[in-house]
Amino acid sequence: MTNPAPSNILPGLRLRQRFPLLALILERFVLSIILLFAVSILIFGGLEALPGDFATTYLGQSATPQAVANIRQDLGLDRPVTTRYVEWLGNAVQGDFGTSWASKNSVSEQIGKRLGNSLFLAGFAAVISVPLAVGLGMFSVHFRNRMPDKIINVISLAAISLPEFFIGYLLILFFAVKFGIATFPATVYDSMGFAERLKAIALPTATLVLVVLAHMMRMTRAAILSVMSSAYMETAELKGLSAFRAIVKHAAPNALAPIINVVALNLAYLVVGVVVVEVVFVYPGMGQYMVDAVTVRDMPVVQACGLIFAAVYIFLNMIADILAIIANPRLRHPR
């Protein structure tokens, strides 16, 4: 009577009680897949609703009705939307995004190259900016309301207020045009060596670091400061820990969740939000690829880019959530 019969508990609930962490991760994972599926419908539907179509846009003023009709028939645009959607999704799940309407190249192959370029740039920017941001954040907490903190604050505020294309142009003006020490344009290509590549992406990387640094740094600072005001930090102080040790050992771990979140958000931005930077620096990444495709309504490419961008966002957010749960055991047992 006192113990409820085990058979009354749902299997899912049982799993959740025995392995709360695993269950949560699984749940987040399934949710991500559903979300991605919903996004795919949105992308496909949204593109269908766009004004103008590929045949006329692609041919422009040289389009004759004959050529337009040829292209439409060739691409099977006369078939119903649902058929095309199901076909597209089926292939996309297997990693096949079809061929570009405009260039007739395999989209997956091209995206492989472009995504590689984007990840290279984003990865490089992240490697520099994340430790720098977290480090500077802690540093400014340590010196809070004193001169170093104020300087860091002013500079980061300035950097965050400038649009990225402006930062980019400034860097180009000084380092490429005036002093001639940096490589511009930052075009990378297949036959390029690694060292050459690093040199080519120096300016766009610097731009990206400046753009994302402030956001992450200020978030780190705020998160740690809010922890610092809690009672156990006072205890740490009272038991005689050095200020720096108190921040690193006691405050930082408890501020991890919001920091991880903002880092994930910025990482996602580095991959999918750098269209402007890519255009300014003539960097052949995903952003420019998608912009090119949108202008001529090259649907297979736009759809593939949209889906990959969504996947990157969802994936990074999922990782952030999971890491936050691991970092803060309280989140494992929702009340």
Added chain:
Amino acid sequence: MNDYTKYLASRVTAGGLSRREFMGRAMAAGITLAVADKLFTESAEAAEPKRGGHLKLGLEGGAATDSKDPAKFLSQFMFCVGRCWGDMLVESDPLTGAAVPALAESWEPSKDAVTWTFKIRKGVKFHDGKELTIDDVVATLKRHTDKKSESGALGVLGSIKEIKADGGNLVLTLSEGNADMPLLLSDYHLVIQPNGGVDDPLASIGTGPYKLTSFEPGVRATFEKNKDDWRSDRGYVDSIEIIGMNDATARIAALSSGQVHYINRVDPKTVNLLKRAPNVEILSTAGRGHYVFIMHCDKAPFDNNDLRLALKYAMDRETMVQKILGGYGKVGNDFPINATYALFPEGIEQRVYDPDKAAFHYKKSGHSGSVLLRTSEVAFPGAVDAAVLYQESCKKAGIEIEVKREPGDGYWTNVWNVQPFSTSYWGGRPTQDQMYSTAYLSTADWNDTKFKRPDFDKLLLQARSELDEAKRKDMYRTMAMMVRDEGGVILPMFNDFVNASTKQVKGYVHDIGNDMSNGYVATRVWLDA
């Protein structure tokens, strides 16, 4: 030195003009003998082309969607890429726009201009070592004229009924006479490929001065010199690199920092800033492209010729050229032809801004209330500003214009050719016939002013097959007058092609045919160390 003599001098420098021709033309343009002589010597000294070097171009217009198939060339980037590795049967003279031999050595029309016989050059080799044959030529034209083809030249070649080989000659039979047939074959899509490119349209094998060594769509194309080129008066540099740069500021930064030698599409708004860079030269070439305000002749209130005239007189063309083109352009005269066309009808009075005449015709038209003008930034650079400027100049004539800014996305589908009054752009065509046939013939798909006049159509068809140049010129004059006085187009300006290079680049040919020295820039210039 005015534009024209500068232009002549550059032709001498490029080796395209003999002393005799130069002196004749320069003196006709009002230059004294002594000055012309000095000019020729200077230009001829600069004319010794240097060979070697690596030429880098930064071009707007490349996209990840670009195809290597010449039939699908569309962007400025591919236009230039194709000219590097391929040849057409015919080229156009940079100065006069007339047809000149390329892979076709010579040609002969029948009396009614219906049948054309082209003699194909012998001993020309493709990049793969195979010799060019008449079969390759026939196959190429067949591929581009196939009704199922997606070729950009399909519309141009629509009148070709039969393509066949007759011995070593190419014989084209047209459905109707066309005196401009050779020029049509200079279209940049019509690159002669082995077996017409049917086996592998993307192979990029041609007879041009350069071989394509690498290509990443929208990013970069590289070339090396074709050692077996059949011509010696081109292809001076050893290798070429064309980089896609769609951001105007990026192009300017790359040029002024010396990372590239040449850029296209310099924004008229910033050209004066770029001029201040010490190592930069602005290259501005008169072109056929024109900016237009389009009225539908068949829709109220624009079906009234007095209202159309009123709106034409209310256009301040000079101000437009100064403000919108930064002075890099010429005023238009409400018909789509300018002096860069062969057989340009001279002596037609220039229409100028006249608020009184505008007011007079406006009153006569009986129209009242505002007139709605739709525009968008994609119509042409500065289109929205141009619309507002126009609104102001109309106000002085008592005409009220309501400017509606439309989204750029879908402008060509939803506004242009659909709405009765809008702004637009025309790139120009190789011949007057083509320009009129594309946009002013009653049955033309792109008749965006809905100008429908049987007498005009008849004259156009007559002129097309007329081989007597004087008669033809006369017909074009009558047609120009019809469009100017009764058509639905307000044509304030022809825009120049504004490009820029570093001072190392020599021998640039100002080609009236099209932008970037008609796409041939990389094959015509050389680098001065």
